[in-house]
Amino acid sequence: MKGLELAESYYRKYGARMIKEKFPQYQDRIAAGLVGDGSECYGFDDGISRDHDWGPCFCLWLNKADFEIIGHALHLEYQRLPKYFNGCERIASPWGKGRVGVFEIGTFYRKFIGLPHAPKTPEQWLCLPEAYLSSCTNGRVFYDPPGQFSQIRKELLGFYPEDIRLVKIAARCMTAAQSGQYNYMRSVRRKAYYAAQYAETQFCTDIMSLVFLLNRQYMPYYKWSHHALCELPLLGKFLHQKIDDMAASHNYETKNDIIEEISAAVIRMLHQERLSDSASDFLLDHGPVVHAKIRDKNLRQRDVWIG
Structure with a gap:
């Protein structure tokens, strides 16, 4: 199984249930998916990829207000999810920290493009390396009722002006x-x-x-x-x-x-x-x-x- 499919199955079996049980009033306010660094986000992972930062995991994205209220608690619950899934375990490297887990939407995008939103001016577009734009638009969004994360993603996927x-x-x-x-x-x-x-x-x-x-x-x-x-x-x-x-x-x-x-x-x-x-x-x-x-x-x- 590819990492992206593993991540979605893991989210649907454990992540969605955890949110529904622990944060029921927020279950339709949290986006989920797997986007960012790592071969699995492109669907390019193979057996060699599994030696570090690969395995059952996903990202959860919240708006700023919700993140301030439940971000820390949600992070703790994410950390308590089973480490093994479908015979796989995620082996985290020292440099793989922060790839998955709980994120405020603007902070997630800022990590890649230096902005909490899609670029607005020619100068902003010009200074962004292609590889970072690729990284924050790869992967898959599993669930996004609010649509805020996906709206920024859609604007970026619209490509350069x-x-x-x-x-x-x-x-x-x-x-x-x-x-x-x-x-x-x-x-x-x-x-x-x-x-x-x-x-x-x-x-x-x-x-x-x-x-x-x-x-x-x-x-x-x-x-x-x-x-x-x-x-x-x-x-x-x-x-x-x-x-x-x-x-x-x-x-x-x-x-x-x-x-x-x-x-x-x-x-x-x-x-x-x-x-x-x-x-x-x-x-x-x-x-x-x-x-x-x-x-x-x-x-x-x-x-x-x-x-």
Whole structure:
């Protein structure tokens, strides 16, 4: 059983009953689910995942007023729930503290995005790393009668405002071209092998981010970004395979050919999405074209490399 299914079963058998018995007047005021850090929140967990911070658990989210009244008592009752469930036990690591349990809604979101609500301004959106937005919108909400937690989640899942998305796509065109199409083989020819390896990794990171942006999905942090590509309809499985091929190869020319193949596929997608009409095969030339489509004057005046 995957961790997400285990968590929901555990909540429905023990969590919901505990709330009904101990806090009956609040049972329709508490949201429950599993969202945040951990492979199980993405559905990516496997046997290796079970050695730390995996097992029967869930999150409970309360508004500020209710949290001040029953937060501590609810936490104590959560701690008293059975430690074993369906043959599984949660093994907590020193750094896994605070991933699950009882939370005030605003505090939960603030931990990931620095705000108790969805961003309201372009500046707020721009400063948020994709991985943190991914973490606080993954997983599953099991129960949320008040809807406050889910409303913030819905706003975040609506993805970046279009101008912010364009800022980021343009910047990724620039940096992916710089590291992959430009600096990779230059580093190889100089026998600067560390720089070449770094350029390859940077290209993969930026091109994955670009494809997530094209799909209007937040890219998870590095451990799961490549794995998550398979779920994307636009170029996802293609890019997943090509990056695997690149990582498996020890031939510099082969790696460079893959970089060019990936870049060409992304350029075709930029054309298909009507984000660029440039005929260039160099991704860097597409960055300013995408950037020019930004409507907000202040955002359009930003350096195309920054996003």
